[in-house]
Amino acid sequence: MPQSIPVLNAAAMRRALTRIAHEIAERNEISSEVVLVGIQRGGVFLAGRLAAFLQSIWNHPVPVASLDVGMHRDDLNQTAAPNMHPTVIPFDITGKTVILVDDVLFSGRTARAALDALNDFGRARRIQLAVLVDRGHRELPIKADFVGKNVPTASKERVEVRLEEEGAPDEVTLQRL
Amino acid sequence: MAWNKKHLLDIQSLGADEIVTVLDTARAFKAVGERAIKKVPALRGKTVVNLFVEPSTRTRISFELAAQRLTADVVNFTAEASSLKKGETLKDTARNLEALNADFIVMRHSASGAPHFLSRFLRSSVINAGDGAHEHPTQALLDAFTIREKRGKIQGLNVTILGDILYSRVARSNIWALTKLGARVTLCGPATLVPRVFEKMGCRVTYNVEEAIADADVINLLRIQHERQRKTMFPSIGEYTSLFGLTKARLALTKPDALIMHPGPINRGVEIDSEIADSARSVILDQVTNGLAVRMAVLFLINGGQGPQGVTA
CATH class of the missing domain: 3.40.50.1370 (Aspartate/ornithine carbamoyltransferase)
Incomplete structure (x- = not known):
């Protein structure tokens, strides 16, 4: 039987995201330069939530975009083609501080693909990475700038992030096989 | 749902869910065509051969551009300028193209079933770009x-x-x-x-x-x-x-x-x-615009491996 171990409940997730928003605000003094880009799927919802927290800190709306990295993955001929979700970046990222948002940071390959994909949309002034969970096991020299929670895992375990936007109560669990 | 077909030979053998997967994927590729940089690296290093034994302009150009926008290399092969005119059989022509390590053979032929025939002995993926009065x-x-x-x-x-x-x-x-x-x-x-x-x-x-x-x-x-x-x-x-x-x-x-x-x-x-x-x-x-997106989606999906879908973290 797979074992499900709670990592973050709804309240803890909210606290983690609030803290990340404050860290983003602290690190980036010129708030008008900051845009959020969520990585499909979970990262898009989290980027939307961070935007709301940042708006209450900065008192102005923060642009949000969604990015699907499926076309830039490095394992396209090893696994079945990924389901594609829309990439919608309704603003120019050139000169902006882009906060990439993802739910889980694992091998780092998704983040690498996202960096590649973003290149096609312009030359950002700088790119920072925000993740809800960092579970370790990096395969590339990539590091998150903002982390909700560090979770030590075994490489075979799965981290499951459930979000209200997808119809389940907010929760992060570790699935131990 | 995950796509696991090696060839696209006809619609008859596809399930409704597979058709919907192509349409959903094509939506993402249509967006690529609307960007300033209309190219993604998904098929980098792959080779697509357009084997058009029957004349066609729009379908061939559409497949050619689709392959290029996925960063594949494309070779166009037309019957008029080929050794098919010198008596080479279709099977030998296709085997020669495969010997050049073509990953995809996009085929237009006046005979119904020609792409199915090729798919039976080629390692390359075969995409039917129109065979006789059969399917497109x-x-x-x-x-x-x-x-x-x-x-x-x-x-x-x-x-x-x-x-x-x-x-x-x-x-x-x-x-x-x-x-x-x-x-x-x-x-x-x-x-x-x-x-x-x-x-x-x-x-x-x-x-x-x-x-x-x-x-x-x-x-x-x-x-x-x-x-x-x-x-x-x-x-x-x-x-x-x-x-x-x-x-x-x-x-x-x-x-x-x-x-x-x-x-x-x-x-x-x-x-x-x-x-x-x-x-x-x-x-x-x-x-015409959507044709390009759909062909990118088909190449992208077929390029996927046969394994389960990858975890994205």
């Missing part, structure tokens, strides 16, 4: 994509295909795709070109054009294929136009929001009035 799967997929994009759905729509059905691979692929997706398909044209046997594919057949277009949400016009038929199928082009051409008078009988589609090339003044082809009701050029 990417055309049906782009037509379905266009209908879904304009109408938001396909299920429950009335789609009328008007013209030369008998010789049309576009008609056959469209009938398969549309009926699988839940549309009601009506076929209309001269009785010699629309045999009743098509009713077995789940279509309504009528020879009364007014009846065929009255309740249609989509009217897909097919070209009279002079090159594929003998003179005996109908008396004259003029008679065809007067009996079945989409004229302004007939357009007035249709639903005001019915889409006018045509796979091209259009014969202005024959199957379609010139002004209608250029009107806001016509989505003929949208079909």
